[in-house]
Each structure stands twice: as C-alpha cells, then as structure tokens.
Amino acid sequence: MRIAVVGKGGAGKSVVSANLARLLARRGHRVLALDSDTLPGLSISLGAEVPEEAPLNDAAERTEQGRWRLKPGIGPVRAVQRYATDAPDGVRLLAIGKTDKRGLAVNRASHNAFYEVIHRLDRAASLRDWVILGDLPAGARQTAFDWAPYAEHFLLVVEPTWQSMLTARRIVRVARGQREDATFSLVVNKVTSDEDAARVQEFLGVPLIATVPVDEGVRSAERAGVALLDHAPDSAAIRAIERLAEKLDVGNIER
Amino acid sequence: MKIVVAGKGGVGKTTVSGTLARALARAGHDVLALDADTNPMLGVSLGVGPEETDLLVAVRQGLETGETEHERSTEGFVERFGRDAPDGVRLVVASRIDRPNPGCMCCGVSPEGLLNELESDGKIIIGDLEAGIGTVLRLQEGQADVVVIVAQPTAKSLNIARRAVEMAAEKSARTIVVANRVRDDEDLAVIREAVGDCEMIVVPDDEAIARADREGVAAIDVDPDSPGVRAIIELADRLAAMAVPA
Numbered sequence: 001m002r003i004a005v006v007g008k009g010g011a012g013k014s015v016v017s018a019n020l021a022r023l024l025a026r027r028g029h030r031v032l033a034l035d036s037d038t039l040p041g042l043s044i045s046l047g048a049e050v051p052e053e054a055p056l057n058d059a060a061e062r063t064e065q066g067r068w069r070l071k072p073g074i075g076p077v078r079a080v081q082r083y084a085t086d087a088p089d090g091v092r093l094l095a096i097g098k099t100d101k102r103g104l105a106v107n108r109a110s111h112n113a114f115y116e117v118i119h120r121l122d123r124a125a126s127l128r129d130w131v132i133l134g135d136l137p138a139g140a141r142q143t144a145f146d147w148a149p150y151a152e153h154f155l156l157v158v159e160p161t162w163q164s165m166l167t168a169r170r171i172v173r174v175a176r177g178q179r180e181d182a183t184f185s186l187v188v189n190k191v192t193s194d195e196d197a198a199r200v201q202e203f204l205g206v207p208l209i210a211t212v213p214v215d216e217g218v219r220s221a222e223r224a225g226v227a228l229l230d231h232a233p234d235s236a237a238i239r240a241i242e243r244l245a246e247k248l249d250v251g252n253i254e255r
Numbered sequence: 256m257k258i259v260v261a262g263k264g265g266v267g268k269t270t271v272s273g274t275l276a277r278a279l280a281r282a283g284h285d286v287l288a289l290d291a292d293t294n295p296m297l298g299v300s301l302g303v304g305p306e307e308t309d310l311l312v313a314v315r316q317g318l319e320t321g322e323t324e325h326e327r328s329t330e331g332f333v334e335r336f337g338r339d340a341p342d343g344v345r346l347v348v349a350s351r352i353d354r355p356n357p358g359c360m361c362c363g364v365s366p367e368g369l370l371n372e373l374e375s376d377g378k379i380i381i382g383d384l385e386a387g388i389g390t391v392l393r394l395q396e397g398q399a400d401v402v403v404i405v406a407q408p409t410a411k412s413l414n415i416a417r418r419a420v421e422m423a424a425e426k427s428a429r430t431i432v433v434a435n436r437v438r439d440d441e442d443l444a445v446i447r448e449a450v451g452d453c454e455m456i457v458v459p460d461d462e463a464i465a466r467a468d469r470e471g472v473a474a475i476d477v478d479p480d481s482p483g484v485r486a487i488i489e490l491a492d493r494l495a496a497m498a499v500p501a
Contacts, residue, residue: 039414163468
C-alpha cells in the first residue's frame with residue numbers, strides 16, 4: 001500500500017496521515033511515513049521526536065559537477081535503515097528536515113537525498129511489503145514537481161470550505177497531468193453534517209472513503225501539540241480514521 | 256505602504272488579507288491585493304467567487320500552453336493578470352503552481368521580487384504570502400512596512416508564528432500578530448506565550464467567517480459587524496493610521 005496524503009494547509013493532512021500510519025502499524029503492517037514538509041506537522045501528530053539536524057544530510061554528497069547524489073553504498077533501503085527515526089507503534093519516519101533560521105540551504109543535501117530515495121522506492125525489494133505513507137506539504141506544488149512518485153493512490157484531505165475544495169481540485173488536475181493513471185479517494189474532514197461530505201464529494205467527483213467529524217479531541221490535541229491517538233484514543237475522529245485504516249487494509253478502495 | 260501576511264497553512268492568512276483589503280478600500284484607500292501564494296485563493300476571500308478565482312490561476316497556467324502571451328512590465332502585469340474586486344480593490348495573482356519560466360515579468364519574478372517592483376505611490380499593497388516560514392525568512396529589510404503574522408491556538412501554527420515574529424523583528428518591520436479563532440482564555444494564553452510581547456489583535460472564533468469559508472464568499476459581505484470581522488476592521492484602522500494619505 002503506497003499512499004500520498006494531499007490537500008490544502010490546515011485541512012488535516014498530518015493528523016490523518018499520522019494516525020493512519022500508527023493504526024496501520026497496530027494492524028500489523030510495517031509502516032514507513034514520509035515527511036516532505038519543511039514545517040513541523042507530521043512529527044507532532046505522530047508524537048515523534050524531531051531531530052535538530054536532518055539525518056538525511058549525511059546521505060548525500062555533491063559531485064564535482066555540482067550535482068547532488070546519494071553517497072556510494074546508500075540506496076533507498078539503507079537510507080531508510082540508517083536515517084529514518086522511530087515513531088510510536090513502530091512506525092518509521094523519514095523526514096526531509098525542518099526549515100530554521102539558517103534557511104533552506106543547510107538541508108539541501110537532505111532534500112536531494114530524500115527526492116532520490118523516494119524516486120527509487122519502487123525498486124527496493126525489501127520494502128515491497130511495507131505500507132508507504134507520504135504526508136505532502138500544503139497545496140499542489142509538490143505534486144506538480146513529482147514528490148510522490150511512489151504513490152499508487154492519493155488521499156485528498158478536504159474540509160467543507162471552498163478554499164479547501166478548490167485546492168483539492170487543483171491537486172487532482174496537476175496529478176492527472178503528471179500521470180494519467182493516478183487514483184484518488186476523498187477524506188472529508190471537520191464535517192458537521194452529512195450534507196458537508198456530500199457537497200465536497202459532488203464538487204470533486206472523487207470516491208468518498210472517509211468522513212471525519214469536527215472533534216473537540218482534535219482541537220485540544222492540536223492546541224497541546226500532542227498525538228491525537230494518545231490524547232483522545234476514543235474520540236470520534238480516531239474512530240473515523242480507524243475505519244479508514246480498515247478500508248485501506250482490505251484494499252477496499254473504490255476506483 | 257506594503258503589508259505582508261504570513262503564517263501556517265489554514266490559519267486564516269487569506270481571510271485576514273481579503274478582509275483587510277476590503278476594509279481599507281472601504282475607508283477610502285487605493286488597495287492592491289497581491290496573491291503571492293502558490294495556491295492562490297485570495298479572490299475567494301475578497302468576494303470574487305471561487306470559480307472566478309480559479310480562472311485567474313488558469314490564465315497564468317495558460318502561459319504554459321502558449322494560450323497566453325508573456326508580460327514584461329509590472330504595469331502590464333497588474334493590468335493583464337489582475338482583476339477588480341469589490342470596493343475597488345485590485346487583485347493580482349503572482350504565483351504559478353508549477354515551474355517558473357524566467358525572462359519575463361509574469362513567470363520569472365518571484366512574489367517577493369514583485370513586491371519589490373510594485374510602487375506604493377500612496378497605494379496600500381497587501382501581499383498574501385505562501386504558507387510557512389520561508390517567505391518571512393527571505394523578506395528583505397525595507398521590503399515590507401508591516402508584517403502581519405496570523406496564528407491560531409495550535410502548537411503547529413505557533414511553532415511557525417514564534418519564529419516568524421523573531422525573523423520579522425530582525426527585519427525592522429512593524430510586526431503584528433493576529434490571534435485568530437480564539438475561543439477562550441486558554442487559547443489566548445497559548446498564543447501570547449508563543450509570541451511574547453509582540454503587538455497583537457485578537458480575532459475571536461466567528462460563525463460569520465466560518466460561513467463565508469463554507470459559502471466561498473467574503474466574510475465582510477456575510478456580516479461586517481460580526482466579532483471576527485470587526486477585529487480585522489480594527490486592524491485595518493491601525494494600519495490606515497500608518498499610511499501616508501494619497
């Protein structure tokens with residue numbers, strides 16, 4: 001199962017990705033979570049420590065021609081073994097690194113290493129049985145620049161607002177422009193009524209796989225900066241993401 | 256005067272920018288609203304309508320297919336890639352979703368560069384920036400007179416707001432935090448703790464703004480007297496007091 005989670009900023013991508021990753025791990029899968037956002041989001045929602053320095057900075061080097069490449073002897077499998085960090089429930093987290101005051105330049109090696117790793121995941125035999133779950137940054141840009149080449153399926157996380165719906169439609173167009181066979185399903189988040197989900201689904205014309213209700217547990221977990229699964233394991237939002245995990249697990253993706 | 260609006264994705268940057276632009280225009284100012292987000296949505300918050308907002312992006316994407324001629328001057332850019340929004344606001348979309356094509360104004364210039372190129376001339380320019388912290392990091396000293404940082408009471412948003420406040424202060428711009436979607440004292444306390452003694456406007460969680468987001472209309476058109484909209488209008492008044500009259 002190889003999935004990219006996409007949507008507008010604030011729609012709930014990281015909350016969905018993180019809990020999905022942990023719940024799939026609890027169902028017995030080996031899970032690799034990919035964080036290509038330079039802002040913290042996924043790690044907070046996972047309840048994982050963020051290393052100060054991007055581990056993948058050690059994985060790449062610059063050739064004499066000025067091109068970045070993975071160091072000799074480091075392929076995607078070794079990169080995951082060495083540079084992914086542990087998150088709760090046994091999830092492994094490979095992250096691009098966070099922007100700080102020093103700007104993007106300090107993580108240039110990491111960005112290049114990450115990009116190369118994700119483009120070679122399909123050839124990594126020992127990761128074949130893993131769940132690979134990527135949490136992309138807000139908007140359509142990374143999709144346009146092929147930052148989810150591993151994805152067999154896109155999960156669109158959308159809240160019932162026009163900005164969120166338009167963003168999702170742009171992402172679908174960009175992804176379809178990239179590859180004709182891209183498939184999508186829709187997670188409508190922060191839902192207050194049945195009508196919300198129906199409206200979003202009708203606008204996007206993408207199969208609905210989950211609706212996640214507006215939830216006080218999410219609100220307080222987000223305020224505290226802790227993982228929802230630890231903070232409010234019995235919340236309605238977690239129950240909804242559990243059902244999503246189950247659907248994905250049995251391959252019940254309508255296409 | 257140049258104002259830029261920054262913050263995490265989904266915190267309400269665009270709603271604040273759009274409402275601010277409309278309020279300043281209603282107060283008689285000449286306002287240029289610059290959508291510098293790579294996922295441009297400012298049109299929605301200005302009240303241009305969702306599909307019209309998407310059309311502006313389509314025009315810029317049309318450059319790719321050769322359907323649209325490239326543009327080399329700033330004036331031409333504002334003219335051709337902009338449109339009028341209610342209350343006389345001029346809206347311009349600065350970013351493309353995909354790759355730039357250097358060599359002309361419409362593709363080669365970064366939103367930050369465009370902000371530099373545009374002349375204030377008594378106008379108020381409001382730049383709705385891309386989500387995150389990079390835009391504030393790249394901001395040059397003197398490029399913006401005011402940096403508005405929108406934050407909401409979540410750890411993720413405050414992680415960004417805290418750093419953005421520090422960076423903006425180093426660029427000696429007046430920095431104002433918009434504490435958005437505040438429901439209770441605890442919400443306000445976590446924001447205050449993150450951003451220290453920075454100047455702040457509190458925008459309470461507001462049903463009218465939520466409705467505007469759902470319906471794809473401008474909050475100021477839903478209810479100009481709702482508590483959230485009133486707070487943003489108060490911010491407009493503070494900013495207008497800084498502006499040199501045209």
